[in-house]
Amino acid sequence: MPDEPALSIPHALTQLARLLLEQDDTQAHTLVCAQGCFYRATVSLESVPPEEVANAIQDYL
Secondary structure, eight states: OOOOOSSOHHHHHHHHHHHHHHTTOOEEEEEEEETTEEEEEEEEOOOOOGGGHHHHHHHTO
């Protein structure tokens, strides 16, 4: 079984979201190299109204 990454994906995305919002931005675009291949990567933040949070959480379970 492969080793666990030092930083979990949800934690890394939370940190990225925090950094984006601190810069008054909601999107990040970059080129990444993983397993010898290059990929375009995009992260886009979309606000969730408080009354929809419970449903949004269910979408990711």
